[in-house]
Amino acid sequence: MKKEIQSALTLIENANKIALLSHDRPDGDAIGSVVGLGLMLETIGKEVVILNNDGVPATLAFLPCSDKVQVAAPGTVYEVDLIMALDSAGKDRISDTVWNCLPADKPVVNVDHHASNSGFGDINIVNINAPATGEIIFEIAVQAGWPMTREVGENLYAAISTDTGSFRYPNTTANTYRAAAGMIDAGVDVGKINQQLYESFPLRRVECIRDLLQQMKISFGGKCASVRLPLEVKKRLQLGPGDTEGVVDIIRAIDTVIVAVFFEELEGGKIRVSSRSKDLSANVGEICATFGGGGHNLAAGTRMKGPIEEAEARFLEAVGKVL
Ligand SMILES: [Mn+2]
Known part of the structure; x- marks a missing residue:
């Protein structure tokens, strides 16, 4: 270099x-x-x-x-x-x-x-x-x-x-x-x-986390945790860019979890996917690449077609194959 x-x-x-x-x-x-x-x-x-x-x-x-x-x-x-x-x-x-x-x-x-x-x-x-x-x-x-x-x-x-x-x-x-x-x-x-x-986040970020955790999904015997943020919630809480930064790390911190995924509905219907892994055997960079995205082995993202429930199901199916 x-x-x-x-x-x-x-x-x-x-x-x-x-x-x-x-x-x-x-x-x-x-x-x-x-x-x-x-x-x-x-x-x-x-x-x-x-x-x-x-x-x-x-x-x-x-x-x-x-x-x-x-x-x-x-x-x-x-x-x-x-x-x-x-x-x-x-x-x-x-x-x-x-x-x-x-x-x-x-x-x-x-x-x-x-x-x-x-x-x-x-x-x-x-x-x-x-x-x-x-x-x-x-x-x-x-x-x-x-x-x-x-x-x-x-x-x-x-x-x-x-x-x-x-x-x-x-x-x-x-x-x-x-x-x-x-x-x-x-x-x-x-x-x-x-x-x-x-330690300087606006209250709306914590309110968003409360909302996300209410409907958190645990799958594959506890090895995967995922949350969904629909547009409606973003509008209700008036979330701005950056408000959800790092939220995926909260569910990544569960002891049994290897892969954590955050699904966010964007204006226009696309779904932004942000994923984290704790183990190279579950390479989220490769999974995201199969959906046209990319990033690092343990932290990667992509964008998928909505609706959010379908994007989640398709992405989690790919996660399930490596867990
Ligand atoms: Mn960077």
Whole structure:
């Protein structure tokens, strides 16, 4: 990866204006990575435009300088010299609305950690062993010699913490902790940021969890737990993007459960599926791939045709085959 990083650093050096993109429905890793990288690029004198399709979820708005993230406005053209797409397994994880705002003839650097990454960049910095894109951004910063500040550290710490389930998932390595230590050295207040990340949810999120648990389904002798979130409930509770982030981990935490699945009905009838596994023998990345989705072996997602009950039945049938 050192070579790819060096090639990307050369492109960065020669660029004046750089666009940083995150995937649609951005999570903590997506936002923390683009904002953290954006701040470092600014300190080395680059003009940066941070774009995505959905803005910043309210739950992550506390991150310093996250207001630099702009929602791509159709018809706007950003004349940049370089495009960097972060935490996105494929070009299609970023809406055309975003790509259409950018020149088609500029190099694209793809920085990601998804095993399903399609290698869509001109330069691909893809490390499937990194638990978060934020950790790769930290490595780039170290190799480039960019200074770590508290603001950068808080963004990258949030990126890594959210993608590792607070440093709990098995992909968390000594490198992950070393990166986090570098951020704490730069001034990140661990107690404060954890409270902001995990103990500052709006009441409607907990009301949503109450609703989900009421109709939780346990199948395959307790090895699978699943919940459904119909559009009607989302509307009633006025849920916003980000409100259900991590909800699947609550049912994943049941002792007998190996696979946990969250089904969410989207506007227009599609069903978003978010799945987690505790055991590589039940590879949810492979299951999601059979439905046209992707992700990691132990955390993956896809979109399916509705209605929600049918999507659930079809997905659980596939889960049952590996349990
Ligand atoms: Mn990620």
